[in-house]
Amino acid sequence: MMIAVDQVSFSYDAGGAGVQGVSLEIAEGELMAVIGPSGCGKSTILKLIAGFLTPEAGAIRIGGSDMGATPPRLRDLGIVFQNYALFPHMTLAGNVGYPLRLRGVNGADAAERTKHALNMVGLGHLADRMPRSLSGGQQQRVALARALVFRPRALLLDEPLSALDAAMRGEMRDEIRRLQQMHGIATLHITHDQEEALSMADTVTVMRDGRVLQTGTPKDIYRHPASHAVAAFVGQANLLAGKALDATHVQTALGVLRSAPHAFAKQASVSVLIRPEGIRIGNGSGDASGIAGQITRDRFLGSLRRFDFQTASGVTLLVETDDPLAEPRMIELPPDAVQVIAPDLSGRKEGPHAD
């Protein structure tokens, strides 16, 4: 593993969000996104790996070497900061060439590598410009070039797209992924944007309250969340409290529903996850459970509609359909769309459609 975080704990003196017993592994060429709500400890993990914070317990290894006493400058990590952190008194070439100067690479070699790095992000023609004259997206590209020019062992991205507008964010996602794959470099990407994480990463880690809730591929995390908290944070979700009746049935506020097979014991308290796109408009044909109700709020989202469907029992479900005209009085829940997962034990209510 290029980056290994092993049972690391850290707490802030001032009582801010720390981390407890966090373990992560990032292989060479892998991009791992760490997501979670504000204060979940995701930025703390990056600072611990970078060496800006020192773990109270556990170990951090980079390239197999323990980083316990290694200062940040000797960890050989390229870091892209949220606000880019370009040196305002240096030109773009000065910024990108700075890590080379620090490593004693000078003259034609340094100039060539700097030029190559700037060309790689499409800014070779602006080498003599100052950072303040660039747009946010261009500054982000310079920060990437600077973080990669010295061929670091791994790349750490600290919410690098959060300061960009929506259009530029989409473009930069592709750009970061392209550069990361081109260099085959292990990358940790911290973000609070689940869509960004799901679309870019090989692996996604979901954190809350300083702990890792689940690590898996984006599809795994979305389709098979390990718990109520993961399901609530990743994607749109209808979450209902329930009791397992048998391996394929669950009791909820909507009545008894047929579910995907699960391993919870009879009468166990569970959460029931129903993704909005899994709900069909229909009268409950075959195995699907039919639910009566009416639309209370409708949202046009371009290629699809997302509406609130209030059932006769008073539960509001979020439903997605690509039918622009449907005004259903009945919806149906196929068993595959009804997933039984671990309940929320924190007592928190997550999202507008939790029950």
Place this chain on the structure above:
Amino acid sequence: MSAMPLSGKPTGASSAVLVLYAAYLAIPIGLIILGSFGNSWSNTLLPVGVTDRWYLQLWTNGTFVKAFWTSLWVCVATVVAAALLGLPLAYAIANARSGPLSLIGRVLYLSPVAAPAVVLGFGYLLAFSSETLPFLGAGWLTVAAHVVICLPYLLQTLIADLRLQGMAELEQAAESLGAPFHRRFLDIVVPGMTHSLASGSILVAALSIGEFQLTNLIAGFLHRTYPIVLLQAFYGATGFACAATVVLLLLAVLSAIAGAAVGRGAATGRMAPA
């Protein structure tokens, strides 16, 4: 009560206040300049006659010329000492999240208000007139005292700029790229602080040139600064006193203009559209 509209265009009442305040500031200065060229001025609203003899007398007065040069070297030495002390001190205070350094920082911020110059002067009198520390009247002591008076203002400028620029994150970036402490300080911090150091130093110069209260108590006969001897001029001819004051005013105005120019350059440089 009149309110400032959202467009930022001042109302009639606020314009009147602005004009009255400008007049309040300008009239005494105008009268001093007028008086410095007046032949005589007693029991009249304005001076009578025109002359340049007060400036010629000032130019040939050894006491004033010596005091002028003393003020200049004290000022330059104060600026240099404050800059050498101020930059590392501001850096240390800005990076101190808590503990004693942070407390020292807050005390330094408040010191100009909490300890007026006259109080500091009495302290110097007691401390440096003893047989153990017989330094009262030494030129370097005047410089040291001016540094104490001026340093908080320089620190405020520097610390505000360190925070405004997000220097802590820039340093982290440099550190992650491989820079040891001395390279971060020399390559990133010092060049990044050039504008605020320049504008803060000019503020220090303006304060040092005009400083009277503390200097009057501790400067000996050999190292009297310009404001000290200016006080003597008030007991002589009005025209001479006015001319002597205009010279001090000129020095202060030049410092202010230079400070404003450097400050505006810094602001323009940082706020250019991205």
